[in-house]
Amino acid sequence: MASIRLARPATSFCKHLIPAASRPLSTNAVLRATTSSTPENSASDSTKKLKPLTQEQRDYLSSALRVNQAGELAATLIYSAQSPIIVRKHPHLRPLMAHMYDQEAVHFSTFNSLIHKHRVRPTALYPLWSVLASGLGWSTAIMGREAAMACTEAVETEIGNHYNEQIRSILEMIAEWEAQGYDVSGEIKQLVDTLRRIRDEELEHLDHAVENDARKAEPHWLLTNVIRAGCRGAIWVSEKV
Amino acid sequence: MASPCISRAARCLASTARGPIARKTAAAPASSPSSLCRRQQHYHSYDHPSTPPFGPVDREILAAAYKHVPEHGFSLRAIGLGARDAGYPDISSGILPDGQFSLIHYHLVAQRERLADRSRELLEDDSLTSVGDKVAALTWERLVGNRDIIHRWQEALAIMAQPSYLPKSLAELAALSDDIWFLAGDKAVDPSWYTKRAALSMVYSSSELFMTNDRSPSFLETRQFLHRRLGEVQSVGGTVGAVGQWVGFTLNAGVNVLRSKGVPI
Numbered sequence: 001m002a003s004i005r006l007a008r009p010a011t012s013f014c015k016h017l018i019p020a021a022s023r024p025l026s027t028n029a030v031l032r033a034t035t036s037s038t039p040e041n042s043a044s045d046s047t048k049k050l051k052p053l054t055q056e057q058r059d060y061l062s063s064a065l066r067v068n069q070a071g072e073l074a075a076t077l078i079y080s081a082q083s084p085i086i087v088r089k090h091p092h093l094r095p096l097m098a099h100m101y102d103q104e105a106v107h108f109s110t111f112n113s114l115i116h117k118h119r120v121r122p123t124a125l126y127p128l129w130s131v132l133a134s135g136l137g138w139s140t141a142i143m144g145r146e147a148a149m150a151c152t153e154a155v156e157t158e159i160g161n162h163y164n165e166q167i168r169s170i171l172e173m174i175a176e177w178e179a180q181g182y183d184v185s186g187e188i189k190q191l192v193d194t195l196r197r198i199r200d201e202e203l204e205h206l207d208h209a210v211e212n213d214a215r216k217a218e219p220h221w222l223l224t225n226v227i228r229a230g231c232r233g234a235i236w237v238s239e240k241v
Numbered sequence: 242m243a244s245p246c247i248s249r250a251a252r253c254l255a256s257t258a259r260g261p262i263a264r265k266t267a268a269a270p271a272s273s274p275s276s277l278c279r280r281q282q283h284y285h286s287y288d289h290p291s292t293p294p295f296g297p298v299d300r301e302i303l304a305a306a307y308k309h310v311p312e313h314g315f316s317l318r319a320i321g322l323g324a325r326d327a328g329y330p331d332i333s334s335g336i337l338p339d340g341q342f343s344l345i346h347y348h349l350v351a352q353r354e355r356l357a358d359r360s361r362e363l364l365e366d367d368s369l370t371s372v373g374d375k376v377a378a379l380t381w382e383r384l385v386g387n388r389d390i391i392h393r394w395q396e397a398l399a400i401m402a403q404p405s406y407l408p409k410s411l412a413e414l415a416a417l418s419d420d421i422w423f424l425a426g427d428k429a430v431d432p433s434w435y436t437k438r439a440a441l442s443m444v445y446s447s448s449e450l451f452m453t454n455d456r457s458p459s460f461l462e463t464r465q466f467l468h469r470r471l472g473e474v475q476s477v478g479g480t481v482g483a484v485g486q487w488v489g490f491t492l493n494a495g496v497n498v499l500r501s502k503g504v505p506i
Contacts, residue, residue: 053289062283069430085506115430119285119423122430142506185288 048183057173061191062120064166067238068195069115070123071159072108074133074234078155079104081137082148090145096208100152103201110194123238132234136227147223149214154227156206162235163199167192294350299337301327303347314393315344315400342406345397349413352386353420360424375425377471380445381464383417384452388460395453418442436478444470 053061079101087094115122123129140151170192174184217223295303306323313319317340321331337343356379363382369375387394401410418441427437447470452463499506 048288050289052292053284053286058284058286065284084500088500112430113428116428117285117287119419120283122432122434124435126432138506185286187286187288 048185049181050185051177051180051182060169062118063239064169065111065115065118065120066123067162067235068166069108069111070126070129070238071162071235072104072111073126074129074136075104075155075159076101076108077130077133078137078151081134082141082151085138085141086145086148093145093212096212100205100208103205107198107201110198114191114194124241125237129234129238132230136230140223144217146213146217149209149212150217150220150223151227152209153206153214154224155231156202156209157224158228158231158235160199160203160206163195163202167195167199170195295347298329299343300347302329302337303344306344307347307351310344310348310390310393315341315348315390315397317341320344339406341400342403342409345401345406346409346413348390348397349410349417352383353413353417355386356383356417357420357424364424364426372425372427373471373475376421376427376441377468379421379424380441380448380471381467383421383445384448384460384463384467387449387452391452391455394449398450398453414442414446418445433478440474440478444474 079097083097083101087097114120136151137148140147170188174188174192177184214220293300302320302324304323305326306320308326309319309322313322320337320341320343325331339346359382360379363378364375366378369378390397400406415438418438421441422437429437444467448463448467451466452460455463457463496506
């Protein structure tokens with residue numbers, strides 16, 4: 001039953017989030033700073049003309065990969081803490097929970113391999129996020145199906161916004177290269193594609209959560225706002241530490 | 242040994258090295274003499290060209306000066322002689338903002354990149370199966386890189402420990418242990434990422450210190466010292482891992498027992 005619903009692409013939320021990604025970002029201090037960098041052009045022997053990444057761009061990309069890995073770690077732990085409790089009370093949710101967990105596990109291993117490949121350090125607060133995420137998943141599952149779904153709704157909303165911001169920043173980076181007559185490396189193109197795919201899957205989870213009565217959680221506004229604030233705080237910290 | 246080795250390293254630099262030290266073919270970027278101050282690069286790109294850690298003039302002078310290190314130490318005199326060899330006036334050693342430390346930094350970077358270059362043939366050896374063996378082999382190879390200047394290394398350590406140079410020295414040490422783990426093929430990106438690098442940094446720096454006083458033929462005692470330290474780290478790491486696994490298993494089992502009794506958790 002769930003699989004029928006899952007086949008449907010993420011709809012309502014994507015619609016107003018996706019155009020935002022293609023919109024040029026007005027203010028981004030990190031990337032604006034890179035425009036003033038000296039036009040140092042190392043003659044590459046390959047056919048592509050690529051610009052060396054500035055230190056700001058390197059910092060941005062490494063903190064982006066770091067925070068994404070931390071986020072997917074938290075997501076897998078939230079779902080794995082919720083699943084046994086939710087599934088026992090509501091066996092019909094087993095395929096949905098398993099599907100969402102599996103997707104998060106794939107995202108997590110994607111970012112693990114990207115972090116390894118690009119030699120970015122993982123977040124130093126890894127154990128803290130593990131404990132907090134498991135605690136969040138467990139406590140919302142104890143509060144019931146609606147609360148667990150409200151948790152998913154809140155987390156995925158923040159994550160969707162977060163991925164959109166990243167995609168926008170990287171697209172701005174690409175636009176800048178293209179404006180200066182440089183080529184865009186395959187690795188950055190691939191990164192954008194990966195981020196887009198993962199964002200769409202996250203927003204699909206958001207739709208599933210809303211369909212499963214996330215809005216009926218008892219103090220819905222309180223629960224979602226607390227979790228969303230927590231997510232924003234965690235993202236902010238993970239970008240730095 | 243020094244100069245042919247480095248220029249070879251520069252020519253066929255392993256693609257995994259963090260930043261090429263010598264990019265002879267690259268159109269010289271208008272880099273300032275203070276290019277030594279460039280910060281550590283984090284995100285390692287495979288497509289985009291990376292900026293070399295030394296400017297072309299700095300590099301030329303330092304490479305020439307490096308040949309004088311065994312005789313004159315990591316000194317301004319060596320830099321002056323190197324500048325003369327490279328065809329610059331003696332006074333041009335002044336363009337190196339960190340003076341003697343520039344030469345030490347050059348040694349650290351060049352040896353780290355030589356290691357990345359050597360790692361391919363080194364790791365082809367089939368007897369190195371585990372990541373731990375590869376780490377031991379790479380660490381030893383890096384220590385061997387100190388062979389020609391080891392009698393000058395205590396002076397260098399004293400300079401590296403000065404407060405203004407300490408951050409860069411530690412960053413180089415961190416980059417070295419990161420390189421070794423990466424080249425050895427370690428893919429862990431969990432908290433063990435930190436403990437592994439911290440442990441290897443400690444083992445490497447203590448072995449290096451031991452090596453400065455080692456008079457045994459071909460540094461046999463240093464090699465034994467290194468293997469003892471690595472063995473200790475591995476046994477401690479194994480114990481911590483086993484305890485962690487046991488705690489996790491017990492907690493999991495406890496929760497499952499409670500669940501089977503009908504407790505809603």
